[in-house]
Amino acid sequence: MVEKETTDIFHRGGFYLVQPVRQGHRAGVDAMILASCVPNGFAGRLADLGSGAGAVGLAVLSRCPTAQAILVENSSFMLSFAQKTLAHPDNAAFRRRLSILEADVTLTGRARSEAGLVDNSFDFVIMNPPFNSQTDKVSPDSEKVKAHVMYEGLFDAWLRTAAAIVRPQGNIGLIARPFFIAEILAALKGRFGRVRIVPICPRCSQAAIRVIIVATRASRAGLQLMPPLILHEREANAFTPRADDINNGCLSLWDGV
């Protein structure tokens, strides 16, 4: 059976993503907002944990012209799309700065290093971990389950790996539902400081539907609750100018605040 796929344009033609139509995780605005938490001018090594077809890593490379990225993915199904994405002719300019690693993010100790996730080897680690609640309606599609269901201790396992592979004073960034803020802060404790929480609100009078959480390895600075990113004007369905610029790689999440 041939898997149906699409080639989607991001960052107004900045890069292309080959992804499955029905099975697996499809990247969109969440991925673009997450990528925007890497500051402009970032020129180091980035790990995109649970990269899927590579949307977050490519969005960072598209905005940060000297950064390097490794896509880390455990699903061979999604890895095949990361490979197709990398092979797409219009992504040729990124090939020198991008590589793909098949590895399980939840490995520990020597097994993790041997899988290619080496301690202190990244300047920024970014992740879109499976973040739906187990009490949420679970998709019957097993690939979506892999990408979306929150497993017990999952944030802790992912953040343990992130803490190991990022250098001291390096940063991690993740996107999650506000539902999980307490679990994420508990998993960050003792590993990361200078936690910054950015609420993502559909409209200025509505509760956050996502949060971006950025933290710095081995920092002792305190938590900051940043002003929200508002996606839409009060009555409109179109993006606010700031959300549109972030979605298209024109701004980082730290510009204009």
Next chain:
Amino acid sequence: MVEKETTDIFHRGGFYLVQPVRQGHRAGVDAMILASCVPNGFAGRLADLGSGAGAVGLAVLSRCPTAQAILVENSSFMLSFAQKTLAHPDNAAFRRRLSILEADVTLTGRARSEAGLVDNSFDFVIMNPPFNSQTDKVSPDSEKVKAHVMYEGLFDAWLRTAAAIVRPQGNIGLIARPFFIAEILAALKGRFGRVRIVPICPRCSQAAIRVIIVATRASRAGLQLMPPLILHEREANAFTPRADDINNGCLSLWDGV
């Protein structure tokens, strides 16, 4: 020595507060915002833990005309001002609905009950716990230290008492620096659910300087990150209309969101 005091007007004359000029904690906008987390029409029994001169409790009674409140304070110095506040002739209308209890909020078990903090006896518990960081500059004034310094485990001790004295499905509300969100969420865990975090931001492009956290005893509902309360317009020093209405008891924190 006679302690200098002021009588300050709140809620545009809704109530008066007698408070010390130099020593102890002086109530202001923080207290009015905290009081605003009690919904309009609240008609139950409220405990104001660490009440000082009584600003938060009186602000709730001023907006909720059938509510009853108990001010709980351990500092005999501040209690004397709560008593003067209650005795103020322009507060006479509140006397039937307001009482004062001298008690240490951090008591446990039978000692807590015997001090008058009876299990399951309140519908809403509100608190402005000492919330400055120990690493912050500490005031040389010992009464300010009592009101402001964050002691190790303090949030846990206060929230343990709040969880004991509020009825199941009753609410607690507190104000704190964002710095302490992780500690507060850890102390809420297993005791409270339906946590709602409201960022208080000086301006719409600035990080929160305070958070209001409201939670429901024995609820299993998840955390919500609410839209921020913005205190000032972008270039102005005056309050935004919403902040002004909240400061003056015309709106609850839940109106207009």
